[in-house]
Amino acid sequence: MHILIIGAAGMVGRKLTERLVRDGALGAKPVKKLTLVDVVAPQAPVGFTGEVTLETGDLSAPGTAEKLIATRPDVIFHLAAIVSGEAELDFDKGYRINLDGTRFLFDAVRAAHNTDGYFPRIVFTSSIAVVGAPLPFPIPDEFHLTPLTSYGTQKAICELLLSDYTRRGFFDGIGIRLPTICIRPGKPNAAASGFFSNILREPLVGQEAVLPVSDDVRHWHTSPRSAVGFLIHGATMDLSTVGPRRNLSMPGLSATVGEQIEALRRVAGDKAVTLIRREPNEMIMKMCAGWAPGFEAKRARELGFTAEASFDEIIRAHIEDELGGSL
Amino acid sequence: MHILIIGAAGMVGRKLTERLVRDGALGAKPVKKLTLVDVVAPQAPVGFTGEVTLETGDLSAPGTAEKLIATRPDVIFHLAAIVSGEAELDFDKGYRINLDGTRFLFDAVRAAHNTDGYFPRIVFTSSIAVVGAPLPFPIPDEFHLTPLTSYGTQKAICELLLSDYTRRGFFDGIGIRLPTICIRPGKPNAAASGFFSNILREPLVGQEAVLPVSDDVRHWHTSPRSAVGFLIHGATMDLSTVGPRRNLSMPGLSATVGEQIEALRRVAGDKAVTLIRREPNEMIMKMCAGWAPGFEAKRARELGFTAEASFDEIIRAHIEDELGGSL
Incomplete structure (x- = not known):
């Protein structure tokens, strides 16, 4: 082939x-x-x-x-x-x-x-x-x-x-x-949606990350x-x-930023969460309001497409695939 | 302008x-x-x-x-x-x-x-x-x-x-x-959807028309x-x-072929209806099954677009606009 x-x-x-x-x-x-x-x-x-x-x-x-x-x-x-x-x-x-x-x-x-x-x-x-x-x-x-x-x-x-x-x-x-791909590996980038990955990826390796929106922002993710x-x-x-x-x-995981953060806490502890710095950004908040909160994806699931069922799984996939399996 | x-x-x-x-x-x-x-x-x-x-x-x-x-x-x-x-x-x-x-x-x-x-x-x-x-x-x-x-x-x-x-x-x-435009003026044409107009336009001037589908076919019309x-x-x-x-x-009128024919009967009488010749055509029936039966058109109506409320009105508009106002 x-x-x-x-x-x-x-x-x-x-x-x-x-x-x-x-x-x-x-x-x-x-x-x-x-x-x-x-x-x-x-x-x-x-x-x-x-x-x-x-x-x-x-x-x-x-x-x-x-x-x-x-x-x-x-x-x-x-x-x-x-x-x-x-x-x-x-x-x-x-x-x-x-x-x-x-x-x-x-x-x-x-x-x-x-x-x-x-x-x-x-x-x-x-x-x-x-x-x-x-x-x-x-x-x-x-x-x-x-x-x-x-x-x-x-x-x-x-x-x-x-x-x-x-x-x-x-x-x-x-x-x-x-869906939006999270956790996107590599360095933080300038994309307006970058923070969804940044607030998990950076704290997992002891680095600070900026969160520009409120915890109740809901979005649609997959690893x-x-x-x-x-x-x-x-x-x-x-x-x-x-x-x-x-x-x-495609199927994916609908989660709020707050739910992302709680998954980070469960997988990596309180200390990781303290590395998230809140810096509200009006422009990014406005853009976010137009983004998809989540799809039913009924047809794709019936056709055999599968995705993670929790953000804990998404974070663990990142640890396995990008960080050699452990923190 | x-x-x-x-x-x-x-x-x-x-x-x-x-x-x-x-x-x-x-x-x-x-x-x-x-x-x-x-x-x-x-x-x-x-x-x-x-x-x-x-x-x-x-x-x-x-x-x-x-x-x-x-x-x-x-x-x-x-x-x-x-x-x-x-x-x-x-x-x-x-x-x-x-x-x-x-x-x-x-x-x-x-x-x-x-x-x-x-x-x-x-x-x-x-x-x-x-x-x-x-x-x-x-x-x-x-x-x-x-x-x-x-x-x-x-x-x-x-x-x-x-x-x-x-x-x-x-x-x-x-x-x-x-929507599909009905009654389309002029001569019968080869379009598969032509019969929706043909079965009204031709009998209104004493001509025969062929109906290739069953009376229960529902479609979406406007004059x-x-x-x-x-x-x-x-x-x-x-x-x-x-x-x-x-x-x-756009708004329009959802009607079955049977409803079209009954409107023709009300406006032009039984004799007009007898000019419709039923010649079922498998290919056209198959195509019809994929066509839109009708739209809600809620937004367009709210924005001030208006259409006919009955097929009688559609037929009368044709008589006024194409046949000098009377049969």
């Missing part, structure tokens, strides 16, 4: 690559070849005995998509996107990369399908940003698309394209609407480990019974 | 032009100039004393949109599209005209906005084809986008673009999700007169309180 990962240098892309290398297979089929692509050079996976191709390329540049699928990968994970903040600041770039790039990929696959019957599985990462306030809680699977960012609009449009191209038989697509699990399940599940509605809100 | 109608040669475009000429104004403002555009030459409106420009042009051709807005029309009605059947048969053409053409228009207006602050009202005609079965009845305003045609997908994508471009402040957009009314209201209403959700399911 030949797997193409577009956006392989990002956090989810790297974790997905690691998982595929560790498993040596996708479902029942051995992974013989990995093609890893990103705008910055992806790293060669450690410990993989199959063939690896590393590519640097911009999917929104004409010809890139055709080149990437020239060797007809069996499964394509399309994770590449510029993030919400950047897509809001640079309107043209957001539409070019997040919308046109995806459409170029879908059209290249369609052309290949029409030429030689090529029919890959495409696993596309969408986002909870396809909805925006006012929102019910929990948000049902049948809730309409109400993005309040250009990023969310671009993801919603790609969801529609994915469904239509799949319905027309050009490829077998599935859209994975990811990096579960996010990778969604992508693997999306790539291997039987899609023949799923029908034309191909974009699924 | 200068009004641009893109898709002016179509049925709705012609009726909208007639109404604007008859009113001589849009809301409180006199119509001084009309620019009418279509891929086939639009006819000059009869009885209009203002300035008229007739253009032949394809919105999906580069440069057309820039040319159309060069004189900065105050209101743009964007009605141009290729229809559902053609968009399904010719994938490229559907995406080029229904999606790219609309995006070219929105981007041309955005560029003009960024250059000189141009800020028109854009009234876009969407369609109930943005949803597809399985559907609840009535379909709530917050129901998700589930198109089962490429046409419906293209309309849904344009709705998302319209909302995002409006949210970003490039123009003041409103999307009008039209051409009401459709034009929606567009006028969309162009004149105060949008400042509407918020970022700019695409509205």
Whole structure:
């Protein structure tokens, strides 16, 4: 099996690559070849005995998509996107990369399908940003698309394209609407939503973290480990019974900031909690008010997608995956 | 006031032009100039004393949109599209005209906005084809986008673009999700949904019509007169309180074919009804099963959009507008 990962240098892309290398297979089929692509050079996976191709390329540049699928990968994970903040600041770039790039990929696959019957599985990462306030809680699977960012609009449009191209038989697509990923490994970043991870990750290693919102802010989370699990399940599940509605809100954990903090206390003790410094930020509080508090995700659960049931589990997954298993 | 109608040669475009000429104004403002555009030459409106420009042009051709807005029309009605059947048969053409053409228009207006602050009202005609079965009845305003045609997908994508471009402040957009228009004037056409109009229009003038489905098929209708009314209201209403959700399911009339026929009997008598010939068509019955039975349209009604309350009214509007007021 030949797997193409577009956006392989990002956090989810790297974790997905690691998982595929560790498993040596996708479902029942051995992974013989990995093609890893990103705008910055992806790293060669450690410990993989199959063939690896590393590519640097911009999917929104004409010809890139055709080149990437020239060797007809069996499964394509399309994770590449510029993030919400950047897509809001640079309107043209957001539409070019997040919308046109995806459409170029879908059209290249369609052309290949029409030429030689090529029919890959495409696993596309969408986002909870396809909805925006006012929102019910929990948000049902049948809730309409109400993005309040250009990023969310671009993801919603790609969801529609994915469904239509799949319905027309050009490829077998599935859209994975990811919750906010928590605990995001690495350094604190400037994303407005960064604090959800910062207030856990930093105290776990004895560092201070800033909390800019009140404890009652509710949001929708999943661990990096579960996010990778969604992508693997999306790539291997039987899609023949799923029908034309191909974009699924993933399961996750709806929790308030206060509940996150109490989980931190249970796992890491009072001392960790004292490292959270409250610095209310009006702008971030305002943005938060528009974000999804949680989804029903009934359909995805019925289709076998699973996620953590408590924030304690999410924190323990982080300790296992990022901190060598203990504090 | 200068009004641009893109898709002016179509049925709705012609009726909208007639109404604007008859009113001589849009809301409180006199119509001084009309620019009418279509891929086939639009006819000059009869009885209009203002300035008229007739253009032949394809919105999906580069440069057309820039040319159309060069004189900065105050209101743009964007009605141009290729229809559902053609968009399904010719994938490229559907995406080029229904999606790219609309995006070219929105981007041309955005560029003009960024250059000189141009800020028109854009009234876009969407369609109930943005949803597809399985559907609840009535379909709530917050129901998700589930198109089962490429046409419906293209309309849904344009709705998302319209909302995002409006949210970003490039123009003041409103999307009008039209019900099926009934009674469609003119000759019977090959559209699968044509029978909804045929079974009324033809018997009203003593002609036979074929009914390919059973009497219990329920669908969602509005008259051409009401459709034009929606567009006028969309162009004149105060949008400042509407918020970022700019695409509205219009009110309409949910009726079964049987209810249509009984209305025909009340308005035109038993003899008219005997001109309906039942010829069940499996393919059309199958397609019908996926169509919208009716919408709640709560938000649109609250915002002042109105439609007929009975099929008798719809038939009488046809007699007034198309048959000189009597049978």
